[in-house]
Amino acid sequence: MRPSAVLVNTARGGLIDEAALVEVLTGGGIFAAALDVFASEPLQDERLRSAPRVVLTPHIGASSRGAMLRMGQEAADNLLAVLAGQRPAHVVNPEVYGARQERDG
Secondary structure, eight states, X not given: OOTTOEEXXXXXXXXXXXXXXXXXXXXXXXXXXXXXXXXXXXXXOHHHHTOTTEEEOOSOTTOSHHHHHHHHHHHXXXXXXXXXXXXXXXXXXXXXXXXXXXXXX
């Protein structure tokens, strides 16, 4: 990455080698970083907490009023679909769902 780069991770904590990130921030390898997720939550790494030019947030990106309402609505919609004998819209492991449907007939 360029020395002017800003690394942003809001996806998954394990994607970033946090020890290496501290090194590049301290050594000027990148300009800054912003993280909302960490390898271990809550964040325990004091080196990362005190690294220069880093913004750390407590993994609450989905805690907006709109997001919470949408999650509740999707959960209710999925529950109603299952109770009606339909496939829910958001199946995390469809291969297992399909196998159960075949087994239970």
